[in-house]
Amino acid sequence: MPRNGSGTWASLDPTWTQTLVRPRFGLLVGWWRDAVRSQLGETIEIGVRHRRRQKTEMTGTVERAASKVPEVTLVFWIIKIAATTLGETGGDTVTMTLNWGYLIGTALFLSLLPALVTLQITAKKFYPWLYWATIVASTTAGTTMADFADRSLDIGYAGGSTLLFVCLITTLGAWYWSLGSISVATVSTPKVEAFYWVAITFSQTLGTALGDWMADSTGYEHGALIFAAGLAVLAAAYFWTNVSRVFLFWAAFILTRPLGATVGDFLDKPASNGGLALSRPIASAVIGVFIVACLLVLPQRAGQHPGQSEPAS
Numbered sequence: 001m002p003r004n005g006s007g008t009w010a011s012l013d014p015t016w017t018q019t020l021v022r023p024r025f026g027l028l029v030g031w032w033r034d035a036v037r038s039q040l041g042e043t044i045e046i047g048v049r050h051r052r053r054q055k056t057e058m059t060g061t062v063e064r065a066a067s068k069v070p071e072v073t074l075v076f077w078i079i080k081i082a083a084t085t086l087g088e089t090g091g092d093t094v095t096m097t098l099n100w101g102y103l104i105g106t107a108l109f110l111s112l113l114p115a116l117v118t119l120q121i122t123a124k125k126f127y128p129w130l131y132w133a134t135i136v137a138s139t140t141a142g143t144t145m146a147d148f149a150d151r152s153l154d155i156g157y158a159g160g161s162t163l164l165f166v167c168l169i170t171t172l173g174a175w176y177w178s179l180g181s182i183s184v185a186t187v188s189t190p191k192v193e194a195f196y197w198v199a200i201t202f203s204q205t206l207g208t209a210l211g212d213w214m215a216d217s218t219g220y221e222h223g224a225l226i227f228a229a230g231l232a233v234l235a236a237a238y239f240w241t242n243v244s245r246v247f248l249f250w251a252a253f254i255l256t257r258p259l260g261a262t263v264g265d266f267l268d269k270p271a272s273n274g275g276l277a278l279s280r281p282i283a284s285a286v287i288g289v290f291i292v293a294c295l296l297v298l299p300q301r302a303g304q305h306p307g308q309s310e311p312a313s
Contacts, residue, residue, distance in 0.1 A: 067126060067187065067188055067302040068120065068123060068125065068126040068127075068131065068187070068188075068193070068302060069126070069131070069184050069187045069196070069302060070126065070128065070131060070300050070301065070302060071300075071301055071302065072184070072249065075294070075298045075299075075300065076300075077252070077256065078294065078298075079132060079291060079294050079295070079298075079300075080135070080253070080256050080260075081256050081259060081260050081263075082260070082287055082290055082291050082294065083132060083135050083136050083139055083260070083291060084139045084204070084207070084256055084257045084259070084260025084261065084264075085260040085261075085263045085264045085267075085287050086136055086139070086140075086260075086264075086284055086287040086288055086291065087136060087138075087139025087140040087142060087143050087204065087208075087260065087261075087264075088139075088143050088208070088211075088260060088261045088263075088264025088265065089264045089267060089268055089280050089283045089284040089287060090136075090140045090143075090280075090284045091105060091109070091140045091141075091142075091143030091144045091147070092143070092264070092268060092280050093280040093281050093284055094108065094109075094144070095144055095147060096280070097280045097281065102144055102147045102148040103148060105144040105147075105148075106141065106144040106145050106148050108144075109137060109140045109141035109144055110141050110145070112137050112141075113134070113137045113138055113141045113201065116130070116133055116134040116137050117134060117193075117194075117197045119134075120134050120193065120197070121190050121193045121194065121197075125302070126300075126301065126302035128295055128300040129295065132291065132295065134197070135200070136291075138197070138200050138201045138204050139204045139208075139257065139260070141201060141204075141205075142201060142202075142204030142205035142206075142207070142208050142257070143205075143208050143261070145205045145208075146160060146164065146205045146206075146208035146209040146212065147208075147212075149163060149164065149205075149209065157209060157212055157213035157216060158213065160209045161206065161209040161210055161213055164202060164205050164206040164209050165206055167202045167205075167206075168199065168202040168203055168206050168254075171195065171198050171199045171202055172199055172250070174195070175192075175195035175196075175199065178191075178195070179191070179192060179195070181246075182195075182199075182246060182250070183245075183246045183249075184196065184246075184249060199250075200253075203250065203253050203254045203257065204257050206254060206257070207254050207255070207256070207257020207258045207260075207261065208257060208258070208261050210254075210257075210258040210261075211223060211227070211257065211258030211259070211260075211261030211262045211265070212261060212265075214226060214227070214258060214262065215261070215262050215265050219274050220262050220263075220265050220266040220269065220273075220274050220275060221266065221274065223258070223262040224259060224262040224263055224266065227255050227256075227258050227259040227262065228259060230255050231252060231255050231256065231259065234248055234251055234252045234255070235252075264283070267283045268280045268283050
C-alpha cells in the first residue's frame with residue numbers, strides 16, 4: 001500500500017478492499033457456513049437413524065410381547081395331535097355316548113368356542129392354558145360340525161369335505177385380501193386373531209371330515225398311517241426344501257386333525273369296525289391328562305413362527 005510524504009500509510013483505497021479483502025473474507029465465511037451445515041446435517045441424520053432404530057426395537061419388543069400364538073416346535077405338534085384326538089373322542093362322547101345328537105352337540109361346542117376365542121383375543125399376553133383350551137374347543141366343535149355336515153345334511157363325506165374346504169379357502173383368501181398375509185407370525189392384533197381362529201376352526205372341521213372319509217374307506221389303522229406319511233412328507237419339505245413355510249404350516253395343521261381323528265376313532269370304535277372299543281369318556285380323560293402333563297412339563301412360549309420373514313403365500 002503506498003505511503004504519503006510523511007511516511008504514514010495512505011488512506012485505504014476502496015477499490016483495493018473490494019478486490020482483495022472482501023472476496024477472501026466471503027470465501028472464509030462461506031467455508032465456515034458450509035462446514036457448520038455439513039456437521040449439523042450429519043448430527044441430525046445420526047439422530048434420526050438412532051430414533052428409527054429405537055422405534056424399530058421398541059416395535060419389535062411390543063409385537064413379541066403381544067404375540068399370543070405359541071412357538072411352532074415339536075412340542076406344539078405333539079400337543080396339537082393330542083388335542084385333536086381329544087376333540088374326536090370328546091365330541092363323540094357328547095353326540096353318541098350321551099346321545100345328544102349332532103345338532104345339539106354342534107350348538108353346545110359352538111357356544112363355548114366364541115367365549116374362549118373372546119378371552120384369547122382380549123388377553124394381554126400368551127397363556128398356554130387358555131390357548132390350548134381354545135384349540136380343544138375348536139377341534140371338538142369341528143368334530144360335531146363335520147359330523148353334522150356329513151350325516152345330518154346328508155351330503156356324505158365327499159360333499160362335507162368339499163364344503164368345508166371351500167369355507168377354509170374363502171377364510172384364508174379373505175384374510176390375505178384384507179391384511180396381505182396369512183402367516184401365523186402376523187397374529188398380533190384382534191382383527192388378525194379373528195381371522196386366525198375362524199381359519200383354525202374350519203381347518204379342524206375339514207380335518208375331521210377327511211379323517212372320517214379316509215377311515216371309512218380304508219380303515220382306522222390305514223387312515224392313520226396315510227396321514228402320518230403325509231406329515232412326514234411335509235416335515236421333509238420343511239427341512240430340505242424352500243417350500244413356503246406358511247403353506248407348510250397350514251397343510252400340517254390340517255393333516256394333524258385327521259390323524260387325531262383316526263387315532264380317536266381307533267380308540268373308541270367297536271372291535272368289529274377295527275377299533276379298540278375303549279370307553280369314549282375314559283379315552284377322553286386319559287388324553288386330557290396327557291395334554292395337562294405336557295403343558296406342565298414341556299415349556300410353551302410365544303415366539304418366532306415359520307414364514308415370519310415372508311409376506312405371505
